[in-house]
Amino acid sequence: MELDAKIPEGPIAEKWDQHRFEMKLVNPANKRKHEVIVVGSGLAGASAAASMAELGYDVKCFCFQDSPRRAHSIAAQGGINAAKNYQNDGDSVFRLFYDTVKGGDFRSREANVHRLAQVSVNIIDQCVAQGVPFAREYGGLLSNRSFGGAQVSRTFYARGQTGQQLLLGAYQALQRQIGAGKVKMVPRSELLEIVIIEGAARGIVVRDLVTGEISSHCADAVCLATGGYANVFYLSTNAMNSNVTATYRAYKKGAFFANPCYTQIHPTCIPVSGDHQSKLTLMSESLRNDGRVWVPKNAGDTRPPDRIPESERDYYLERKYPSFGNLVPRDIASRNAKEVCDAGHSVVPGGHGVYLDFADAIGRLGQKTIEERYGNLFEMYERITGDNPYRTPMKIYPAPHYTMGGLWVDYNLMSTIPGLHVLGEANFSDHGANRLGASALMQGLADGYFVIPYTIGHYLATSKLEKVDTGHAAFRDAEREVREKTDRLLEIRGRRTVDDFHRELGRIMWNNCGMSRNKAGLEKALEEIPRLREEFWKDVRVLGASESINQSLEKAGRVADFLEFGEILCHDALDREESCGAHFREEHQTEEGEALRHDEDYTYVSAWEYKGVGNAPALHKEHLEFENVHLATRSYK
Amino acid sequence: MKLKLHIWRQTSQDAPGAFADYELDDVSPDMSFLEMLDVLNERLILDEQEPVVFDNDCREGICGACGMVINGHPHGPQKLTTTCQLHMRKFRDGDELWIEPWRAKAFPVLRDLMVDRSALDRIIEVGGYVSVNTGGVPDANAIPIGKGVADLSMDAAACIGCGACVAACPNASASLFTAAKITHLGVLPQGEIERNTRVQEMVAQMDEEAFGHCTNHGECDAACPKGISVDFIARMNRDFVRGVTREPITR
Numbered sequence: 001m002e003l004d005a006k007i008p009e010g011p012i013a014e015k016w017d018q019h020r021f022e023m024k025l026v027n028p029a030n031k032r033k034h035e036v037i038v039v040g041s042g043l044a045g046a047s048a049a050a051s052m053a054e055l056g057y058d059v060k061c062f063c064f065q066d067s068p069r070r071a072h073s074i075a076a077q078g079g080i081n082a083a084k085n086y087q088n089d090g091d092s093v094f095r096l097f098y099d100t101v102k103g104g105d106f107r108s109r110e111a112n113v114h115r116l117a118q119v120s121v122n123i124i125d126q127c128v129a130q131g132v133p134f135a136r137e138y139g140g141l142l143s144n145r146s147f148g149g150a151q152v153s154r155t156f157y158a159r160g161q162t163g164q165q166l167l168l169g170a171y172q173a174l175q176r177q178i179g180a181g182k183v184k185m186v187p188r189s190e191l192l193e194i195v196i197i198e199g200a201a202r203g204i205v206v207r208d209l210v211t212g213e214i215s216s217h218c219a220d221a222v223c224l225a226t227g228g229y230a231n232v233f234y235l236s237t238n239a240m241n242s243n244v245t246a247t248y249r250a251y252k253k254g255a256f257f258a259n260p261c262y263t264q265i266h267p268t269c270i271p272v273s274g275d276h277q278s279k280l281t282l283m284s285e286s287l288r289n290d291g292r293v294w295v296p297k298n299a300g301d302t303r304p305p306d307r308i309p310e311s312e313r314d315y316y317l318e319r320k321y322p323s324f325g326n327l328v329p330r331d332i333a334s335r336n337a338k339e340v341c342d343a344g345h346s347v348v349p350g351g352h353g354v355y356l357d358f359a360d361a362i363g364r365l366g367q368k369t370i371e372e373r374y375g376n377l378f379e380m381y382e383r384i385t386g387d388n389p390y391r392t393p394m395k396i397y398p399a400p401h402y403t404m405g406g407l408w409v410d411y412n413l414m415s416t417i418p419g420l421h422v423l424g425e426a427n428f429s430d431h432g433a434n435r436l437g438a439s440a441l442m443q444g445l446a447d448g449y450f451v452i453p454y455t456i457g458h459y460l461a462t463s464k465l466e467k468v469d470t471g472h473a474a475f476r477d478a479e480r481e482v483r484e485k486t487d488r489l490l491e492i493r494g495r496r497t498v499d500d501f502h503r504e505l506g507r508i509m510w511n512n513c514g515m516s517r518n519k520a521g522l523e524k525a526l527e528e529i530p531r532l533r534e535e536f537w538k539d540v541r542v543l544g545a546s547e548s549i550n551q552s553l554e555k556a557g558r559v560a561d562f563l564e565f566g567e568i569l570c571h572d573a574l575d576r577e578e579s580c581g582a583h584f585r586e587e588h589q590t591e592e593g594e595a596l597r598h599d600e601d602y603t604y605v606s607a608w609e610y611k612g613v614g615n616a617p618a619l620h621k622e623h624l625e626f627e628n629v630h631l632a633t634r635s636y637k
Numbered sequence: 638m639k640l641k642l643h644i645w646r647q648t649s650q651d652a653p654g655a656f657a658d659y660e661l662d663d664v665s666p667d668m669s670f671l672e673m674l675d676v677l678n679e680r681l682i683l684d685e686q687e688p689v690v691f692d693n694d695c696r697e698g699i700c701g702a703c704g705m706v707i708n709g710h711p712h713g714p715q716k717l718t719t720t721c722q723l724h725m726r727k728f729r730d731g732d733e734l735w736i737e738p739w740r741a742k743a744f745p746v747l748r749d750l751m752v753d754r755s756a757l758d759r760i761i762e763v764g765g766y767v768s769v770n771t772g773g774v775p776d777a778n779a780i781p782i783g784k785g786v787a788d789l790s791m792d793a794a795a796c797i798g799c800g801a802c803v804a805a806c807p808n809a810s811a812s813l814f815t816a817a818k819i820t821h822l823g824v825l826p827q828g829e830i831e832r833n834t835r836v837q838e839m840v841a842q843m844d845e846e847a848f849g850h851c852t853n854h855g856e857c858d859a860a861c862p863k864g865i866s867v868d869f870i871a872r873m874n875r876d877f878v879r880g881v882t883r884e885p886i887t888r
Contacts, residue, residue, distance in 0.1 A: 050773040066692060067758050069798055070700040086778060122772075131767045131827045133790040140781025158791060164699055165794060172766035179762040187755070239694040273667040278675055279696050289766035331869055380698065383715075383722050384669075449771045498677070498683045544687050548649060549748040551690055552682065 002254075003622040004492035006410040007111045012628045013093075016115045018044045020412070020454055024461035031056030034460050035206055035219040039191050039246055041068030043163075043441060044424025045225030045410025046170035047448030053182035054173075055453055060217060061174065061183055062206060064241060064554075069171040072227060072446060073240040077284035077377070079147055079155035080127075080441040082120040087144050091152040091402050091436040093117045099150060100439060101629045103329055103367055105406070105581035105597065106431020109605070110628055111411060112429045120442050123229040124156055126449055130169040134158050148285050148330065148437020155438045158418045160284055160376045166441055170448070177477070186217075190248045192485075192552065193478040194222065194253050194420065197468055200293055201420035207486070209554060214486075214545040216470035220460055224250060225444075225454060226424040228403035230263065231570065232562045233514070234506020236400035237269055237282040246563050247407050247426050251568075256607035256620060258428035260565075261573035264582045265515050266401030268334035268386055271353040280399040281384055283377055285437050290327045290331070290361035290370065291394070293317050295354050299344030302533045305355055305393050316340055324636040329581045331595075332435045333634060334398035339593065342395070343533050348395050357393035383571045398515060402440060404431040404582065405572070408607040408622070411455035412455035413447060416607075419459065423447035428605065433581025486546045492538030497588075498555045502537045505563055508532065513570050518586040522574045526567060530614055533563040568608055568617055575619060578602045599631050638676075638730035640678070643690055643691040645737045650745050650753075656735070665776050666726035670713060671696060671703065673725055691750040698862065701797035703857070705750045705819045706737040711801035711860045719799065719862040739800050741799035741809035742847045744766045754800050757814060764838035765818040780826050793820035802857035807864055808849025813857035815839050816873035817865050833884035836876040842888055 026034065034057050041063040049061040057630040065071060083096040096117035101108055126144070128134065134156050135143040147155035158165040177183040186206070192207040195216070203218035226246035230236035251257045268283045294315045296308050316336055318325045326333075335353050340346075347353050358524050362370050367390060371378070378389050385395070389410040407415045407430040413429070424444040431439065508528050512521035536559070544550045578596035579588040579600070588596045603624050608617040639662045652805030659681075664673055664794075671693050685738035693703040698719040706721055707713035713723045728734070736750065744752040773845030794817070802813035819836050828835070851870050858867035 047771075054770040065694060065700075065702060066754060067701075067798065069758070070694055072695060072700070075695045075697050075699050084777070123881050125774045126769075126771060128777040129767065129769045129823045129827055131790075133787050133794050133825070134777075135791075135823065136782055136784045136787040138784050140783050141778050156796075161699065161795065164797075167793075168794065171770075172761060173769075175762040176750075176766045176768065178758075185758075187758075198787045238698060239700065241694050274665055276665060276668045276672045276676055278669070278672050281697055291697055379717070380722065383698075384724065385719055386724070386726055434639050453771065495683075497679050500677060543682060543685065548692055549751065552688060571665060 001296065001416070001620060003408070003620055004410065005107070005109060005622055006412060008411065012110060014101035014116045014120055015111050018214065022457035023454060026457045026461045027589060028056060032058055034058060036223065036456060037062070037217060037219040037545055038223045038225060039204065040071065040426070041171070041174065042071035042225060042227060042424060043074035043167055043170055043444030044448040045071065045223070046167065047445050048223055048423055048452045049183050050170060050173035050177050051449050051453045052456060053177035053411055054136045059177070059183045060186065060219065061193060062186045062189050064188065064209060066188055068174055068185060068187065069168065069221055071167060072114070073167045074418050075239065076441055077160045077282070078286045078370070079145065079157035079162045079438040080166060081147070081154050081438045082124045082156060082442065083117055083154060084121055084124060086142060087153045089152045089156050095299060096120060097150065098629055100430070100436060101432065102634060103434055103436040105434050105595070105626065105634055106432065106599070106603070106626065106629070106631050107580055108430055108432030109624060110626060115451070116443060116446050119446045122450055123442060123445045125391045126164060127169050128343050130173060130446070132158065132165045132169045134512050144571040145286065146289065148327070160374065161215045163334060163441060166445065172443070173545050179330070191226070192249065192482045192557070194250050195474050196253055196417060197472060197474050197476050198466065200418040200463065200465065202468055203470065203475065205475065205482050210549055212545070212550070214480060216475040216481050218468055218470050220465050220474065221421060221456055224407070224454060225423040225448070226426045228406065229565065230400040230403050232505070232566050233400040234508050235272065235277060235280050235510070237266060237280050243561065245558050245561045247422070248565050249408060250415065250417065250420060252610050253417065254610070255417045256408040256609055257405070257419055257568055258568040258605050258607045259405035259572065260608070261576055261583050262398060262404035264330060264402040264404060265334040265398040267330055267337055267398045268396045269399035271348050271397040272350065278517060281380070282399070282401060283381060283394065283396060285330065287356060287374060287377060290373065291326065291356040291358050292360060292482055293312065293326050293333070293354055293356055295340045295345035295347060296555055305347070305357070308475065314340070322637045326637045329434060329436065337398050337586060341503050352397045353395040354397065354629065355393035356396045358389060359393070362390065402435055404428065404433060404435055408605065413452055414455070414459065418463065421452060421456065423452055427488065433583055444553065485557070486553065488562070489542050489553060490546060492537065492540050492542065494541050496539050497541060498559050501532065501540060502559045502562070504532055505529070505559070505566060508511045509566055509569070513573050516584040516586050517573050519574065522570045525570045529563065529566045529570070536560065536563055564613055571616060575606060576602060597633070638666065638725070640664055640728070641733040643733070643735045644749070646749055647746050648748060650747055654746065658795070664725050666724070668725045669696065670723040670725065671721050671722060689750065690748040693721055696721040699797060701799040704739060704799045704801055706739065706804055708735050709803040711739065712862050716866050717862055738851035739804035741803045741808065742835060743811070744803065755796055756848070757800060757811065758817055759841045759846060759882040760811065760839050761818065763842045764831070765822070767822060768831060782825060786824055790821050790824050793817045793865065793869055796865050797863055800861065801860045801862060803848065805856040805860035806849065807854055807856065808852060809842050810851050811846070811848040812851035812870045812873065813861065813865055813867065816869040817844050819873045819876060820869040825845070832876060834886050836873060836880045837886045840877055
């Protein structure tokens with residue numbers, strides 16, 4: 001199958017405007033006749049559902065949480081980028097575009113990224129109009145900060161809770177449409193199957209997580225905004241229930257999965273404290289604006305930090321990257337932390353932690369300023385660890401955080417299944433091999449507020465869709481498959497818990513396909529995952545029934561999908577014989593240990609096609625053209 | 638450390654519930670409260686017993702999904718802390734813990750420690766927003782907003798919608814939750830336009846959902862993991878009087 005990204009003709013800065021004109025429109029009187037399903041209610045899902053309902057479409061929105069306000073976008077701390085240039089420091093749409101392509105290590109699609117940079121300015125306007133209480137200066141204008149490797153101040157923020165405030169804005173817009181009867185919200189329900197009729201996505205099958213009822217829902221188009229898959233590593237900064245099920249089931253139905261090996265490891269998380277650990281907590285990387293990362297110069301030095309003199313400390317990021325210092329992009333900060341810890345300089349028992357020290361900033365700016373900037377983060381750190389970061393340096397270590405890979409989509413955000421659109425973190429489209437800080441919120445809202453409301457109309461106006469209802473045989477078949485799978489899980493009654501399997505999968509993935517990867521490790525993982533999967537289906541213990549609330553059953557279904565999905569991730573990492581962005585193959589590095597790309601062979605998007613459980617997926621390539629940004633080696637020295 | 642747990646077990650909304658007793662003898666002080674329950678649940682499963690059901694998701698104190706009453710305190714004994722952020726070092730070896738769901742008429746128990754809080758969504762649904770559609774809005778810096786006002790708005794907007802205020806209130810009132818949204822939007826120029834009607838709609842919905850009224854106990858303020866101030870309730874009451882006199886609505 002030939003992948004057609006449907007990138008519009010013309011100069012980069014005019015593509016989106018031109019495309020908006022060329023797309024077909026749905027007559028305003030006909031919009032209410034089109035049903036659209038949105039799965040997920042995070043930034044992308046809530047903003048899409050609300051915006052499409054405002055336009056007049058008949059929208060049904062599903063989420064597994066008890067309320068759409070709880071989607072994991074809410075946990076984003078740092079901020080949202082926009083090319084407003086309010087600070088007069090040289091920012092522009094082109095610069096944001098350029099930084100994002102470069103930050104993604106030249107593995108993203110130029111046209112998508114430029115559109116993202118273009119609509120970024122509208123997002124801020126929209127959010128302010130909704131009443132999002134962004135930080136402001138004394139004169140009343142919006143405040144900005146520099147974030148995650150950017151050399152301009154283009155990040156808008158609301159204390160350390162930017163994701164929360166943006167999500168509440170989208171949630172409130174969604175609730176308004178629910179109240180107006182334009183959106184039917186279905187919380188506490190989980191997508192378990194996508195239904196395809198005559199080649200197009202026409203609905204979904206969900207399980208009601210309270211009653212256990214399996215039900216079908218049909219529509220003219222389906223939008224998945226179901227987030228990323230970092231929980232394949234078991235321990236990650238994602239919420240406990242974040243999962244790959246919706247996108248993975250779409251993949252099994254024919255949607256291609258793109259670039260799964262691009263998994264971002266966030267450099268500033270609280271280290272693991274023991275075997276009971278259920279998740280890892282992220283400390284916003286805005287902390288790196290004022291915190292200095294260091295380890296003892298001597299390996300194995302176990303003195304407390306205040307007993308280690310300046311001359312015996314290694315501020316390794318400042319030393320190796322003098323111009324960016326502690327603000328190097330996430331992948332570089334993470335890999336360097338691993339490197340110093342692997343060399344024995346860890347500051348926590350178990351070998352996985354470095355210091356993030358605020359002593360200098362507190363000395364320079366005073367504790368009050370630091371408190372204003374990071375007060376809530378410092379409190380959170382103290383609650384979790386029992387240490388006071390005003391007095392002693394924080395201990396941090398990288399953790400899986402965000403996944404750049406996702407379902408392949410064209411410029412209109414449509415997957416390889418007609419009618420199946422994919423938004424936000426669930427798609428692969430904008431971040432290439434590495435996402436810059438404060439760009440996830442931007443992309444989720446760009447897709448939901450300003451892209452899908454246009455492109456969905458074009459799809460509906462240009463498709464001939466037969467009238468179908470949930471009595472169609474395809475829905476009956478899908479429901480039966482879902483019931484069979486659920487019953488199978490409940491019948492095994494083996495000896496190991498679901499979490500036990502998930503933890504083991506996480507260990508395999510983290511050790512072999514984590515921050516750095518090599519051929520032998522990946523091949524080992526590809527042997528171990530099928531073995532674990534087989535054991536899971538023989539020996540997992542899920543108690544209770546399917547006709548009531550059953551959290552083990554929910555988890556079991558998600559882990560079963562992770563146990564298949566993990567293999568695609570390894571296949572992708574194995575295929576990509578280069579290091580780029582968050583994907584670091586040990587065989588491909590410079591003499592200084594930096595990532596070494598192979599542009600001549602790998603300037604493509606890997607889009608994987610399902611070929612059956614346990615079989616290697618088939619690779620399709622979308623070649624990337626760089627007409628506006630010259631391929632260069634990223635350097636943050 | 639060793640703990641004696643009494644946990645509310647209830648198989649469904651209509652079934653009667655009761656406390657069940659469990660003992661754990663190797664709890665690490667570094668565990669979070671929910672990780673302690675994870676350990677219990679894994680043991681229950683291996684012991685052929687159904688695990689304890691409780692809502693939780695982000696485990697970072699921001700999604701508002703978790704919440705249980707621990708020894709009479711919503712979210713437990715630590716100030717400004719959600720259940721998921723509470724760590725076992727706050728307890729002592731040999732402690733006895735009584736763990737219950739939020740109790741309020743408007744929050745029916747679904748199972749064990751899980752309750753239905755959709756009433757809070759319906760309060761937002763009737764007016765907890767600024768009525769702007771996507772697109773066609775002015776430049777973000779077109780309306781300057783004083784830093785103090787923006788900060789006040791943010792203080793109120795920090796609410797995570799967990800419902801601890803309702804669980805803490807002797808009247809099971811949702812006044813703090815409702816007042817927080819009314820303040821977040823009402824102090825901003827963007828929210829000023831609908832200030833008179835919003836408060837009336839939201840308060841009426843709160844009544845309809847069978848939440849009680851505020852009688853100034855202040856328990857909500859003490860229980861709120863985000864430090865939302867009871868002062869906002871006073872502001873809501875003032876806005877309500879202002880609203881019904883200036884721009885009364887009929888529902």
